[in-house]
Amino acid sequence: MNFLLNMNIHRDMVAPLKKRGHVCRHVGDIGMARAKDVEIVAEARKTGETIVTHDLDYGHLLAFSGESAPSVIILRLRDLHTDEIVSRLDAVWKEIESPLMDGAIVSLSDKSLRIRNLPIEAE
16 A cells, blocks of 8 residues: 655654555655645545545545545554554554555544545535
8 A cells, every 4th residue: 555644643654664565655755744734635646645644634624525535544542653553553454454445534543443435425
């Protein structure tokens, strides 16, 4: 899978994700350190990447976009050390891989996992 890490995700996440066979970029390494959320969404959509962030705004942007891409993983973890994040992702990977490939908002906390498929239909 291809990941685009938001500025609020430490660059240390790149190496363990690559070690697991993923392609991974950090917005700070591609000249987007000060980019607006909508610009990051556009970049991820263009390049087929899943955004990894702590920012809840991405869920709202994607939920109301009517689009099925990009996917986003919103990390809501108390311990934000890289090895803890990677461990939590490893624990749920089988559940989230397919939805992320199809288009989803994944919210991951210490004890819960929520997956919303994109696009989200208006009620």
